[in-house]
Amino acid sequence: MSSKLNRRRVLEAGGLTLAATGAAWGAHTLGAASGAEAAGSAQSTDDAIRIGYLPITDASPLLLAHARGLYEDAGVQVEQPVLFRSWASLTEAFISGSVDVIHLLMPMAVYLKYDLGADAQVVAWNHVNGSALTLSPSISNLSELAGQTVAIPAWFSLHNILVQKILKEAGLTPVIRTTADKTQNEVALIVMAPADMIPALANGTIAGFTVADPFNAAAHTSGTGTIQRFMGDVWRDHACCVTMMRSSLIEREGGAAQKFVDALVKAQVYARENRVEAAALLSEKKYLPQKPAAILRAMTDHFEEHKDIIKHPSWGGELLQFQPYPYASYTQELVQQMRNTLMDAPTDFLEDLDASAVHGELVNAELVTQAMQAAGGLGTFGLKSLERTEEISA
Numbered sequence: 001m002s003s004k005l006n007r008r009r010v011l012e013a014g015g016l017t018l019a020a021t022g023a024a025w026g027a028h029t030l031g032a033a034s035g036a037e038a039a040g041s042a043q044s045t046d047d048a049i050r051i052g053y054l055p056i057t058d059a060s061p062l063l064l065a066h067a068r069g070l071y072e073d074a075g076v077q078v079e080q081p082v083l084f085r086s087w088a089s090l091t092e093a094f095i096s097g098s099v100d101v102i103h104l105l106m107p108m109a110v111y112l113k114y115d116l117g118a119d120a121q122v123v124a125w126n127h128v129n130g131s132a133l134t135l136s137p138s139i140s141n142l143s144e145l146a147g148q149t150v151a152i153p154a155w156f157s158l159h160n161i162l163v164q165k166i167l168k169e170a171g172l173t174p175v176i177r178t179t180a181d182k183t184q185n186e187v188a189l190i191v192m193a194p195a196d197m198i199p200a201l202a203n204g205t206i207a208g209f210t211v212a213d214p215f216n217a218a219a220h221t222s223g224t225g226t227i228q229r230f231m232g233d234v235w236r237d238h239a240c241c242v243t244m245m246r247s248s249l250i251e252r253e254g255g256a257a258q259k260f261v262d263a264l265v266k267a268q269v270y271a272r273e274n275r276v277e278a279a280a281l282l283s284e285k286k287y288l289p290q291k292p293a294a295i296l297r298a299m300t301d302h303f304e305e306h307k308d309i310i311k312h313p314s315w316g317g318e319l320l321q322f323q324p325y326p327y328a329s330y331t332q333e334l335v336q337q338m339r340n341t342l343m344d345a346p347t348d349f350l351e352d353l354d355a356s357a358v359h360g361e362l363v364n365a366e367l368v369t370q371a372m373q374a375a376g377g378l379g380t381f382g383l384k385s386l387e388r389t390e391e392i393s394a
Contacts, residue, residue, distance in 0.1 A: 049249065049260060051081040052090050052099035055288050056194065056212040057298045057320055058127050058241040059103045063287040064278055065267035074266075076259040081287065086193040087154045094120070100249050101260065103241045106331075107156035107338055112244075113362050115349040119247045122326060123261055124368040125239040127268075129232030130298070130320035132216040133163055134225040135208035136201060142170040142228065147182025148207035151192035151200060155345035159210040160189070161337050162234045162394075169394040176344045189342070201225050212240060213298035213320060214290045221294050232317025233310050236391040239330060250364060258367050261324075265371035268322040269380060275299045312393065323381035324368050331359035333390040 051066070053059040063081055065071055071078040082099060084090040087108065094102045095118060103126045104112075112118040139145065145167070152160045164174045173186045180188040192200060197209040202224050209215075210231065219225030232238065243264060250257045271278045279299040283292040301319045303310070310318060335355035338347075369386075378384060 047252075047256075048077040048079045049101060049256065050079050050099045052084055052093050052102045053081055054085070054087065054090060054103070054194065055083055055290065056130075056241075057214050057282070057288070057295065058130055058212045059287075060271055060278060060282060060299070060320075061126055061264050061267040061322060061324075062101070062103055062243065063282060064271055065263040067281045067285050067287065068267065068270065070263035070266050071260065074259040074263040076256050076263070078260070083287075083289075085195055087157075094118075094244070094246075097246075101243060101245050104244045105154055105157045106239055106242050106334060107158065107161070108154060109242055109244050109362065110335065110338065110358065111156045111346075111349070114353055114358075115346055120244050121247060121250060121364040122242045122362055123245045123250070123257065123364050124243045124264060124324040124371075125326050126241045126243055126322075126324075128237040128239055128321045128323060129230070129317050131159060131210065131212045131231040131240050132227045133166060133208060133210045133229045133231070134201070134216045134219050135228045136204075137223065137226050139207060139226075139228075142166070142172065143185075145170075145172060145187045145207055146185045147180050147187075149180065149188040149190055149205070151190055151197050151206045151209040151211075153194050153211050154191055155343040156338070158231065158235070158238055158240045158334075159212075160343065161334075161341045162231050162238075163189070163210045164341055165234060165392070165394040166229055174342055176342060191344075198222070198224055214288065214294040217297040218290050218294035221291070221297060227306060227309070229309060230306070230318045232319070233312050233315060234317070234392065234394050236312070236315045236317065237321070237323075239326070242326065245364075250367075258370065261367040262371045262374060265324050265368065265375050268324055269375055271299075271322045272381070315391075321382075323383060325372060325378075325381070325383065325386065326359075326363045326365055326368065327386075327388055328359040328363075329388055329390050331363060332356055333392075337392075 051062055053062055066078060066081055090102055093099050109122050167174050167187050171185060174189050175186045176189055180186040194211045194215050197211055197215055198219050200206045216227055220227055279296040282288045283295050288295055303318055306318055332355045335353060335358050339350050
């Protein structure tokens with residue numbers, strides 16, 4: 001991978017300086033790390049594939065494929081998936097060669113490819129939807145966020161892109177690296193590891209956060225927070241996280257990458273059709289550390305309970321859904337949206353980037369297309385076409 005791939009650049013993408021990492025990411029998650037996060041080397045001795053993930057339901061297909069023995073059934077050896085606590089530590093492990101496959105924020109995948117020169121490709125979407133904006137129970141209207149702070153998981157995230165749209169639509173101004181001025185209707189955005197968001201909301205450090213589930217569901221079930229908006233109700237069927245694979249694995253003889261994606265796609269079918277059972281597996285096998293009730297809530301639909309805050313009911317944006325096909329229109333629109341989003345991170349690479357060419361360079365759709373055909377075709381995932389028009393409305 002490129003010599004530009006270094007710890008400082010990864011931390012900048014997350015929104016942190018080296019001096020801030022101990023407090024914000026957690027000192028144990030970076031550098032040498034410890035325990036499972038430090039295990040592994042650039043080349044596994046037995047060619048077993050190594051998966052890295054964050055404890056969010058976006059990663060469910062990767063985890064369920066392991067839990068149900070689907071990788072083994074497909075003829076590929078996969079080690080026990082390794083849990084990371086922050087996007088910074090997960091990304092650092094990937095670029096250092098400690099893991100081969102990760103689920104990653106799609107904007108971060110663009111950054112890794114085009115600013116850091118990572119030799120890797122997106123091979124599938126992990127899911128669509130599955131994120132929300134959660135606020136303190138004391139806030140009943142978005143206007144009350146003026147002068148307050150909202151946490152996001154990374155600068156290069158759909159959460160950052162979409163929460164800024166929501167704030168602007170409400171007449172608020174997102175700001176970074178400064179205290180929000182209530183008289184100017186400003187809202188300060190800060191990067192925070194997902195695991196730290198609920199405690200920060202509870203103690204009043206932040207007024208809200210936007211992140212993937214089950215953190216929103218956990219805040220709801222504990223009474224710590226109230227869901228204000230589902231991100232799938234802002235960008236229809238968007239892919240927050242994708243499956244990113246090292247090119248060396250894609251090119252490995254024996255079709256290991258195809259077998260891996262075959263298993264991943266079968267896991268998505270299982271998750272779509274067996275939500276309660278899937279939630280139980282994620283809890284019982286300790287892939288996700290959150291309480292079972294929060295995981296179950298994140299995996300199931302609660303439209304009736306939240307219908308008053310849903311602006312586009314036909315979109316189904318409140319429900320975490322599983323479909324693996326990576327749409328080219330989405331990638332192109334994402335690059336455009338990244339250019340228009342405030343970030344405290346390196347963005348110069350976006351200026352000369354040809355948005356129409358990114359998909360063909362960043363995404364390998366061949367593996368997942370073949371896997372979907374073997375799993376029953378487009379209809380199995382509620383799809384009708386391999387082309388679509390992006391719909392965004394805050």
